[in-house]
Structure formats: structure tokens, C-alpha cells
Amino acid sequence: MSDDDDRMRRWRLVLGGGDADGTEEQLSPADAGMDQALAALYGGGSSDASGSGEGGGRGGDLGASAPRVARWLGDIRRYFPSTVVQVMQSDAIERLGLQRLLLEPEMLDAVEPDVHLVGTLLALGRVMPEASRRTARAVVRKVVEDLQQRVTQRTRAAVTGALNRAVRISRPQHRDIDWDRTIRLNLKHYQPHLRTVVPERLVGYGRRSNAVHREVLLCVDQSGSMATSVVYAGIFASVLASLRSLRTSLVVFDTAVVDLTEKLADPVDVLFGTQLGGGTDINRALAYCQSLITTPRDTILVLISDLYEGGSAEQMLRRVASLVGGGVQVIVLLSLNDDGAPDYDREHAAALANLGVPAFACTPDAFPEIMAAAIERRDVRGLIERLAAERA
Template identity: 35%
Template sequence: MREWSEELTALFGPGIREEVLAAAVAHGRGDALEAIDPGAVRPSVDLLRTVLEHAGGLPEARLAALRPLVRRLVDELSRELATRLRPALTGISVPRPSRRPGGGLDLHRTIRANLATARPAAPSTGSGTATGTGTEPGRMVIVPERPVFRTRAKQASDWRMILVVDVSGSMESSTVWAALTASILAGVPSLSTHFVAFSTEVVDLTERVTDPLGLLLEVRIGGGTHIAAGLKYARELVTVPSRTLIAVVSDFEEGGPVGGLLAQTRALVDSGCHLLGCAALDDTGTARYSKAIASQLVAAGMPVAALSPLELARWVGEKVR
């Protein structure tokens, strides 16, 4: 592998070398991983997913050698995703305007709210000497009859976001996107973001949500699908249902009784939680999920759609504002 990578560099340059090595990894050549230069490789979700697949079965000594590559891929992909998501989340944590005194005066909104009071300023009756007591010709004055104040920011998070993520087999790409998206949502001050992974078991990885690298290395892909168990655990995290968002990322191929899944869904909806089902996406971005079960979830009160991370962020922004 070392000789092969050196020949690739000599013949085609380092850029092509990294592309070929990445393709070799994707086709099962795990030994090519350690030959990839983290600083030169082109980040992609496919490469990150492949690296994580191989990393899962490696001893800690070899895994440590791969961490710089995984960190580079995660950092670059998170930066690119955050650039796309930030406009959808802008304004969520900004204090809302209020007519009640208490916070600072919101000058911009006060001016807009009082434009009807604008009138020419009355000329000064001063002496008009060089001290400049007169009013400039054409100057307008706005009388703030309706001042607008900024509300004081709350110390506690206003909303709770619970991502319930299916990590059963064939969910690799969706899991990567979910982890990256969760880390970005965790940076929004008005959201308390939780990450709950489930297959046949449920694992709460919320303590890793601000560290996408640690989160992805902690997730173990495989096993069956028990969405009802994931939702049941999410119910235990709910304190204020009307200010709780729950997004389920899954192919909705429920392995347990569908009746149990529908019962958990109805209980959350009836309590006042805001639910959204995010269909799994394959490598080409095409939605891949059980339409039969999804239609039953929709009837139970959970909308289901094939959403990109940007569309999920928009949904969060619309609910929280």
C-alpha cells in the first residue's frame, strides 16, 4: 500500500492520489485508510461513513492513527453544513421585542413603530450665534409614542430539541447527517438539544452532542429497529410538552408491534409535543422508508417527510420563533 501510494503521487500528484485511496477504502481496502493524508483529502459524507465503518472494528492503537482523518472530515463537513443552516436558525436566540419596559430600548423597531409621528422639527428660537443653537433645515423628529423594548434573555433554554435517531443497519449516511446537524443545533442558545440513538436498544448520547467527532465514534451502527422504544425514552425527557420538538430519523421499518409505535406517537402528540418524522436518505439522496408505516404515523399525528438537514433546521426555526 505504501509503495502504491508513492507511485500514485509520482504519476498523478497528491490530489489524484487521495481520490484513488479514498475509492480503494470504499471498495473494502481498509489498509488504504492509514495512507490517506488528512490535510489533502477532499471531505465527503461517503468517505466519512466508510472510515467510520472500518474504525468500528479497529483496536485503539490503530483507531488513534485515524482520529486526525476523522476529525478533519467532521470539522470540514460541520463547517460547510453550518454555513447552510445558519440562515435558517438566525434570530432564534435573539430577544423578542416587547411593549413592556424592562430591557433595553430597541431603537430600530421603535423608529419603525413610530414613523407616523414623524414631522419637521420646529426652528429654534435661540440667538442664532456661532454656538449653533438653531435647527438644521429639513430635519425630521420622531415622537416615540410607542417605544419597543428588548426582553431580557432567559438563563434557561426556552425549547427542548430531541433527535431520536435510528442506527440500525443501512442507516449510516442518515446517522452521519443527524450527528452533524445535532452538533449545530446544540450551538443555538435557546435550544436544549438531546441525541437519542436506537436500534433494538436505546442509548442516550446527549453528553456527546457538542462533539460530533466523539458522537460519531460512539455510535454503533447495526441491530434491529425499535422506534417505539426510542419514543418511549424521549417521553421521559419531556418536561414542557408545548416547547418540545421531537424529530425521528428512521426508515420506519419498525421491528416491533406497530400498535406500540402508534400508541407512543399518539401519547406524545396528545401531550402537546411537536413531532416530525424524517425519512432515511440513501447515498443518492433518495428517500428510503416504509410508506405503509409512515402513513399510519401521519394519521397518528406525526408528519413524515424526506428532509435535508437544511429543511429540518427551517422546521426548527419556524417552531421556535
Template identity: 40%
Template sequence: RLNNEMKEAIRELIQKVVEELLQKIRTQFLQALQGRRNRFKRSQLKQAQNFDWKRTIQSNLKNYQPDLQKLIIQTPYFNARVQKHLPWEIVLCVDQSGSMMDSIMYAAICASILAALPAVNISLVLFDTQIVDLSHLAHDPVEVLLTIQLGGGTNIGQALQYCQKKIKQPHRSILVLISDFEEGASVQQMLNTTNQLNQQGCKLLGLAALDQAANPVYDSNMAQKLQERGMQIAAMTPEHLATWFAEVMQ
């Protein structure tokens, strides 16, 4: 039911937070794409970001032209890079049960911020008592999350088990659960799966639901149990997401 003006305001907020987040973690993302420089190994690949200016100056000092006051570079040197790291894999697991009705805007904004990051593979999973995998639409979750409302009960454990199967490299993976943590099915299944993911090395983030007035709306007792099993829990507005997410990725 949103009008175009409201949708544009949402997109502007998302872009603002994305830019802030990139400023905080740009170094980590670039390393994920390129690998760190190895200054002890040379490369024949001549790229500006690999340029070894110290070695180049030292090796070409004999070519200095006093009359021109210039150093003539005959042999430039470049560093190799260590083995490239795999990109981060982020699985967004978004609760769309009936109890999340007031938080759907918040979920859409947070999901869109994470989906806009470079050097990540994004999966988008929506659930109530059913599971819908919309990873192929993860590049624009605003439209997805603001137009689809499942509205049934809640089975968080089942959704986490589904997401667990999608994770290929746990130590380079982050599972983000956006929910009010009001489990309507097996609590033990939810807690056991959370514990398994944590032991496998997957980073677990629980973004607690906020209503339209930015007030936390979630089961604090259940959130505490998830936290005890390795999931970091936070109730925050999207503006604070950048700082928190950057800390996790470091």
C-alpha cells in the same frame, strides 16, 4: 475513518446552516430567553433592550435646551418584561441501526445544527435495539455520531418511549427523529407513542434518512403512518433544515 480535511468541511457546513437558522428564528429565541416587552408596565431594571424612548422623550421635553439644540434626559424610562418563557427543549432521537449506515453523516450534521442553537436544552439519544443516552455530549454530536455505530436491529417505538419520559414541558418541546423509519419491532408501539406525544402538545419532526448522494432512503409507507399521527416528515438536505425548522418553531 474521516480525515481531518473532511471533518473540517463538515464543521463548516454545520456552521453555515446554524447561522442561516439563527437569522430566521433569532426573534423567537430572544423572546424565549428574555420574554416580550410589556409597554404598559415600568421597570427599575435599566437595560438598553428595555428602553422606552417614546415615554422618555415625552416626559423630558420640558428639559429641551434650544441654545444647545439638545434634549436633556433627567428621567429615562424602561419597560418591564412579561414572564419569561421556558427555553425550547429538543430531543434528538437518532437511529443508528445497521440500515442507517449510509446516512450516519447526514444524521451527524443535522444533530449538530440543532445542538448549536441557543435558548434550547438538548438531549441526544442514539438507538438500534438498545438505547444510549449521550445528552452530556450533545454539544458536539459530530464526534459522537461519527465515531459510534451501534449497528444492530431497529426498535423505534422503544426509543420514542424513552424520549417521552425525558420531556418535561411538551408544549415547549420538539422531538426530532432521524431515521429511515424501518421499524423492526412493534409498529403499534411506535405509532401509539407518536400519537401520545402529539396529543400532549409535543412538536414531532421526522427527518428521513438520506444516503451520501442525498437520495432519500426510508420506508415511505411507515413515514405516512407516522405523519397521520402528528409527526411532520421531510426528506431534505441540511441546507433546507433552517427554513423548515423555523416554520415549526413559529
């Protein structure tokens, strides 16, 4: 096929107007199938999944039928790469009102799973029939397993290394002294008349034990805008909970607060324990988290929220100030996903910055390094600025 022919073919697929588009281009059977798949979503006919709307241009629609949607999903998977499939699925949900068709197991079987679809399924979890719920759990589990493979090894390595470095003790028992590091650290204290080093500070090995060295509280806003962040937070919480030297808690909230810590052994159970949507009461959630803290100076509280407070913003900021004043490390993630720059309350983010609390968007790839820095009590703000500069 010449470049001109291919260009005309592409214009025909873009215009989708048949004989009236002026291209006089005849489509092959494969291109005709691709055109029909595009027409069902981007045509001018139906404005919703019911096919009841009117309009010109392409006349296809998905109709009020889950099997028809399933066939369409199979078509787009055949004609387009997975990245395009995910965009088209998202567009179909938004443009054609397919939320109600997500209740049908036939459609779920045909879906190309991704983190955004998981967020949609979780939002509908309370109203799904049991048959659809079983299929939805299978879809969610596939996505969770894929994401776990992506994040688990890196998170374990970063956090375990940070814990090993952080628990080197300054007043070790004799059997726990790291003599090499202790001598190197104290060479400046060599006493010539004694012909020895008088150590000012002893460095101990981090002893391998089941002792808890840090408490991590993940406090996650489950309002609808935070859907993908909720998915990643649930997976990271499950990974952190598997590390014996951490005591990890997961709290999700809207206007109510739900503690999902007991479900952390299975991230799918965690995700189906959330309920996306509703209002937001950050202060109430922070108050609950504050009640869980036993050793403030060894506690890291990660608030994942866009900071749109539906309760008292003044009380929320006072609560954060109280936590910081008590020695708790507080970090605010405005989002935890790969979706780009989030929408968030800039006034509240600035107020938190004045309290010494960093508030920033975080990608899943950056989260392990952020947690490692917090565990070692390194400069998280400096790390954030470095990561932002690297992304730019």
C-alpha cells in the same frame, strides 16, 4: 490530438483490452497508469480484495495489501477529480470487499475523506486496532470540520433568528414592551373617545438571557442504511447544543438506546459513540425520549429514521400519538443527507401523516430552515412542500 484520436483513446481506456480490443491504440505513460487504476477496480480478474478470483478482461486487482491499496488510492487521486475519486472509493469497498483493509492505517492515510467513508469507518469503529483508530479519527475530524464550516453559520443564523422571534412574549413586563410593534398590531383597537389605542395584545422584546426557550430532541436511527444521516445528525446536534436558548439532546438507537448528549461538545466523540448496524426499535427510542421531556409544548422531537420498525409498529404509532397529544412537535426525517430519494417504510410514513406528523427526506441545506420553522411553530408541512417544489 484530433477528435478522432481522442475518441479512439477514450475507447481504448473503456475497453481496457490491450492488443485484443481492436483499437490498436498505444497509450501514453499517463494513460497507461490511468488504465491500470481502472483495471484494478473494474477489471474482470479478482472479485474480492484477496485477488483470488478468476476471470477475463482486465486482470488487475488491489490485492490483500493495504500498502497496495494506498498506492492505488494515490493513483486515482492523481488521475481523476475528487468527485470521481469518491465514486471509485465507494465502488472499491463494495466490489472488492475492502472493509478489512480499512483496518490498516496506511490505507486510511491515502483516502480522500468524504461523508460516506466516515460512515464506513464508524461501522468498523468497534473492531479497529488502536493505531487504525487514531488514523480514522483524524480522517473523521477532517470531514467533520469541512461539514461544520458548511452548516454552522447558516444553522446558527436561522435558529437564532427564529428563537428571537419566537420568544417575543404576549404578557411582557412594562420594561420589555416593544411599543412600536404593539401599537402597529393594535391600531384597529383605537378608541376615538379616549383618543388612544387600547391594546388587546402586548408584544415584548425577546430578552437576551441564558433561559432555555425550546427543547430539541434528535432521535437518530443508527442502522447501517442510515450511515450518512447519522454523520450529519451528529454535526447538527453539536451546533444546536452550542446555542444557549436551546436544550439539545442526542439519542441514537438500534435495538438499544444510547444518549450521547454529554458528548455534544465534540462531534467526533459523538460519531465514535455511535455503532452503525443492528436492528431497529423505534418505539423503545421514543419511550426514552419521552422520559426526557420536561415542557412538552416547548419541545421539538426530530426522529431521523427510515421507519423500518423491528419492534412493535402499533406501539410506536401509539407513542407518537401520545407525544403529539401532549403538545410535542414531532417531525420525522426519512433521511438527512444529499444521497437522493431514500428507501423507507411508506405504510408507517402514511400512518404518521394521518397523525399530523410530517415525514420527509431532508437535505443538510434545508435542515436549518426546517428547525427555524419548528421553533416558530410555523407550518412545517407547507414549508416541506415549498422546498420540494423548488427542488423540482
